[in-house]
Amino acid sequence: MKHSYFKYIFALLLFGSNGIVASFIRMNSYEIVLLRTLLGSFLLLAIFILSKGKFTFYKSKKHFLYLTISGISMGTSWMLLYEAYARIGVSIASLLYYCGPVIVMVLSPLLFREKLTIYKVIGFISVLCGAFFVNSNALSGDGDTFGVICGVLSAVMYAFMVIFNKKATSITGLENSTLQLIISFLTVAVFVGIKQGFVMVISTESTLPLLILGFINTGIGCYFYFSSIGNLPVQSVALCGYLEPLSAVMLSMLILRETMLSMQIIGAVLILGGAILGECMKRQGVKQ
DSSP states (O other): OHHHHHHHHHHHHHHHTHHHHHTTOOSOHHHHHHHHHHHHHHHHHHHHHHTTOOOOGGGOHHHHHHHHHHHHHHHHHHHHHHHHHHHHOHHHHHHHHTTHHHHHHHHHHHHSOOOOOHHHHHHHHHHHHHHHHHTHHHHTTSSOHHHHHHHHHHHHHHHHHHHHHHHOTTSOHHHHHHHHHHHHHHHHHHHHHHHTOSOOOOOHHHHHHHHIIIIIIIIIHHHHHHHHGGGSOHHHHHHHTTHHHHHHHHHHHHTSOOOOOHHHHHHHHHHHHHHHHHHHHHHHHHHO
16 A cells, blocks of 8 residues: 555656656647657556556447547647646646646536535635636736636646546556557647647757656656556545645746745635545545
């Protein structure tokens, strides 16, 4: 159990540092995501083959379709998120991105027949208010509105990713994460191919952070994440999961010297607090 906790927390911290590592790569957002998903896919596929895993996705075309939609959503979400990183900063973009789980929480009664409790409603309202405070600068006309839109849309696509992945119940574990990452890569590759072709300039200074982002943050991060969550209590997974946006905000302030206005700090507390409230009360409701 302790080993699983270590892997899970380490994966979350890796994910939380994605924006930090990406800030040292001198490429546009979709080129970064393209190479990130390519390198991560290679590593996960290698691990899957070396562990003698067997693909079973072809046994259920319906569930593979769900996983395909989830993979497309993930690739799109990451492109939007990395564009938001570049425009509005890692801390604000990360907070917007993690409105996604709350969208899933609110839609779960319709999609998964889960009970909509008062705590979920309060949590959702808290997150909405938090998103308003976080983006108060852009809404007043002083910030990058397109960057905010990218951040919000990345959260919506995050929600689609989670929803359709949950529906692909027959494709699990490392097979699930490997296929999803490969589909994400193909999605981004189609976009990049149409937009600019595949001629990219990778500077010497960008090589190391790109390798770290692809192999370590994406490949190893996904492997640790998906190999640990099945061995941990659901509530622990939900609560510890918010280490990711929290670490993203803290690291961006410490390493990138990003600053947050008082209204944005209040918004961050409302977003994280609302999300945690919804998760905690949801799990307690299940036990009762």
